[in-house]
Amino acid sequence: MEAVFLQLLNGLDKGGAYALIALGLTLIFGTLGVVNFAHGALFMLGSFCAVSLQKVLSMSMKVRDESVTFFEAYKEVPYLEIWFGDAGKALIDWTVPLALLITIPIMLGVGYVMERGLIQRFYKRTHAEQILVTFGLAIVLQELVKAYFGANPIPTPAPEIVSGSAHVGAWFGLSDAIVYPWWRLIYFLFAFAVVGAVFAFLQLTTFGMVVRAGMADRETVGLIGIDIDKKFTTVFGLAAVVTGLAGVMYTPVLPPDYHIGMEFLVLSFVVVVVGGMGSLPGAVAAGFLLGILQSFASMTEIKSILPGIDQIIIYLVAVIILLVRPRGLLGREGVMED
Amino acid sequence: MNMKDNILVLIFGAVILTMPLWAGIVGAGYPDLLQKFAIFGLFAIGFNILFGFTGYLSFGHAAFLGIGSYTAMWSFKLLTMNAIPAVLFATAVSGLFALAIGFVALRRSGIYFSILTLAFAQMCYNMAYSVLTPITNGETGLTLTATDPRILDAATTEGLPSTELFGMGLSGYNGFYFCAIILIIGFYISVRLYRSSFGLMLLAVKSNQNRMKYTGLNTKPYLLSAFVISGMYAGLAGALMVVIDPLAGAERMQWTASGEVVLMTILGGVGTLLGPFIGAIVIKYFENIFSAFNDAVLNQVFGFLPDFIQGIWVSFASLFVGKGWHLTLGVLFMLIVIFLPGGAMEGFRRIAAKFKKEKEAHSAGGAE
Structure with missing residues (x-):
């Protein structure tokens, strides 16, 4: 029971990341009908927003170390700490949450430029060509980041206050031994909040209503006299933001390197396919489902029966779903069918 | 056959x-x-x-x-x-x-x-x-x-x-x-x-x-x-x-x-028929050539430029060579997909067609 509970928890944060990326991917796919292989690169750009902010905030100068009296010693002290003392220190500590604020405008801009500059030329081309050009774009973005930040993973720690673990077990009256890192708990809640916000945006605002109508029947909405292309550009930006935020928040869990996007890209496509192409709730549900399944598959009890299952479970599920339920879990009729 | x-x-x-x-x-x-x-x-x-x-x-x-x-x-x-x-x-x-x-x-x-x-x-x-x-x-x-x-x-x-x-x-x-x-x-x-x-x-x-x-x-x-x-x-x-x-x-x-x-x-x-083979050769050839480039070689190649232009140009170009070869590949690939979906073979065909047209126009002009 306790082991099951722990695995459930373990699956949630990864599931949250999958769900957010798949949500962005589905938004793009459902509205624009474009298969975006550069989506992993957006995730990576998001996480490198956090890295850049950390670089900027912790710019430092050499200062004489007063605590060493025998000889002249110098230490690096960030400017912020020199200027603002403890407040500056706290600012550096809170890099990752602060990065969320700068990521939103940056990713909105990136999404806008990407859609206007490249994707819009590919609406009428085949899916294969869309895959190819966005794959090329992903390589370009990835290599640019590598050229600037280097190839090694860059650690970006979470704020000090949430660096420990929560005694989750005690909250639910289970063993006190069940602990879970605070940050991953926060990640899960964050993912939940973002998903909620996106759904609320689509369901409750006029803009969202137009977008949903456009997803259902683009031409008719255009005939009514709504400039649907403009709305869809915004949606692309929104999808980029969602994915970028997922990337920012994931940096304390996994130090980002330039390649992180490619790893998530394959998984997120699998998630989208399992959830059903073009279905937003499907993408979210499948994201959490696969995250949890993966964490269960890595339990030693299960691994001893089926060795290696933890490595392939996600792909296996995807293959089975695609074959027995071609539309995915919650796929709509007529989306991407041959 | x-x-x-x-x-x-x-x-x-x-x-x-x-x-x-x-x-x-x-x-x-x-x-x-x-x-x-x-x-x-x-x-x-x-x-x-x-x-x-x-x-x-x-x-x-x-x-x-x-x-x-x-x-x-x-x-x-x-x-x-x-x-x-x-x-x-x-x-x-x-x-x-x-x-x-x-x-x-x-x-x-x-x-x-x-x-x-x-x-x-x-x-x-x-x-x-x-x-x-x-x-x-x-x-x-x-x-x-x-x-x-x-x-x-x-x-x-x-x-x-x-x-x-x-x-x-x-x-x-x-x-x-x-x-x-x-x-x-x-x-x-x-x-x-x-x-x-x-x-x-x-x-x-x-x-x-x-x-x-x-x-x-x-x-x-x-x-x-x-x-x-x-x-x-x-x-x-x-x-x-x-x-x-x-x-x-x-x-x-x-x-x-x-x-x-x-x-x-x-x-x-x-x-x-030939295209994929040509693609493979082009990629492997340029991978080999470009990967061998480094800043020293670039400085040598662009040594004829004025110093400050050379500095900027070399640091820009070095993005694309050596370890950055994949960047060149990505850019090249995107350009191909966007502008020339048929690849190098279509490029050849277009050039050949152009020459043919020019030749025809020429001979037509000569007949007058």
């Missing part, structure tokens, strides 16, 4: 076999690179039989490459250092895997097919890294050891053996010729396929599968055959890799390696 095709194959063969003589002029005259040309050319030609002829975009062909490598390696370890059995086994085994994977994946088409092949390839890759370590030797990669059983020729070799072909060593140019001959055979087969009624059927599937089905034709066997053939080409290429350099690692099964062969095919011209 008509006269024209025979001539094409003959010219192709002649160009490949004389490569060591003239490749030196363009700075590619060493066996390592020429071997790569032949192997990746073969891989791309095989990939084109699936993607180019039928339009099914597989993102999992690197898996077959890896399977071919491992099989050939085990043939070296267990049987003999002769390359012939290794190549045959690798082709057969990767064909079997392609049959199994293709049977499942071909139940869907379009992007679902791409994702299914991707999923299978990732499964193979992950398993090669984890549970299958006894077979694949995980991260270290599978290598030859002096204690391998090699039941057929263990008695005749001493120390750490090297690959051979009936007593002839396969390093350097020998290796190249071995790969080149297989490449020419592979090319010949692909031309034959293209011209056969089978190839015509595949092209028909590409242009409109539904219509083919309406006429009462079951397209599945044709697609599956194409998938298996192209998987066998990939396995063969994988086997050649270990014939040249007896080391098989799981990283060549990663999905980005599948992406590379897609790049080659697109760059050269998808669906054309």
Whole structure:
């Protein structure tokens, strides 16, 4: 029971990341009908927003170390700490949450430029060509980041206050031994909040209503006299933001390197396919489902029966779903069918 | 197969076999690179039989490459250092895997097919890294050891053996010729396929599968055959890799390696006979040239510029060379897909058409 509970928890944060990326991917796919292989690169750009902010905030100068009296010693002290003392220190500590604020405008801009500059030329081309050009774009973005930040993973720690673990077990009256890192708990809640916000945006605002109508029947909405292309550009930006935020928040869990996007890209496509192409709730549900399944598959009890299952479970599920339920879990009729 | 095709194959063969003589002029005259040309050319030609002829975009062909490598390696370890059995086994085994994977994946088409092949390839890759370590030797990669059983020729070799072909060593140019001959055979087969009624059927599937089905034709066997053939080409290429350099690692099964062969095919011209091979050569050639560049070389090349311009230009250009070669590749690839979807072959055709038009205009002008 306790082991099951722990695995459930373990699956949630990864599931949250999958769900957010798949949500962005589905938004793009459902509205624009474009298969975006550069989506992993957006995730990576998001996480490198956090890295850049950390670089900027912790710019430092050499200062004489007063605590060493025998000889002249110098230490690096960030400017912020020199200027603002403890407040500056706290600012550096809170890099990752602060990065969320700068990521939103940056990713909105990136999404806008990407859609206007490249994707819009590919609406009428085949899916294969869309895959190819966005794959090329992903390589370009990835290599640019590598050229600037280097190839090694860059650690970006979470704020000090949430660096420990929560005694989750005690909250639910289970063993006190069940602990879970605070940050991953926060990640899960964050993912939940973002998903909620996106759904609320689509369901409750006029803009969202137009977008949903456009997803259902683009031409008719255009005939009514709504400039649907403009709305869809915004949606692309929104999808980029969602994915970028997922990337920012994931940096304390996994130090980002330039390649992180490619790893998530394959998984997120699998998630989208399992959830059903073009279905937003499907993408979210499948994201959490696969995250949890993966964490269960890595339990030693299960691994001893089926060795290696933890490595392939996600792909296996995807293959089975695609074959027995071609539309995915919650796929709509007529989306991407041959 | 008509006269024209025979001539094409003959010219192709002649160009490949004389490569060591003239490749030196363009700075590619060493066996390592020429071997790569032949192997990746073969891989791309095989990939084109699936993607180019039928339009099914597989993102999992690197898996077959890896399977071919491992099989050939085990043939070296267990049987003999002769390359012939290794190549045959690798082709057969990767064909079997392609049959199994293709049977499942071909139940869907379009992007679902791409994702299914991707999923299978990732499964193979992950398993090669984890549970299958006894077979694949995980991260270290599978290598030859002096204690391998090699039941057929263990008695005749001493120390750490090297690959051979009936007593002839396969390093350097020998290796190249071995790969080149297989490449020419592979090319010949692909031309034959293209011209056969089978190839015509595949092209028909590409242009409109539904219509083919309406006429009462079951397209599945044709697609599956194409998938298996192209998987066998990939396995063969994988086997050649270990014939040249007896080391098989799981990283060549990663999905980005599948992406590379897609790049080659697109760059050269998808669906054309020569295009994929040209794409493979262009990518491997420039990879080699560009990777060797560094800032010192750049400074030398652009030394004629005024100093401050040189500084800016060199730091800009150094993004694209050396380790940044992939950036060049990505940019090039995007430009090709955006502006020239037919790849290099379409480029040639357009240039040729332009010349022809100019000539016609000229002769028309002369007649007046």
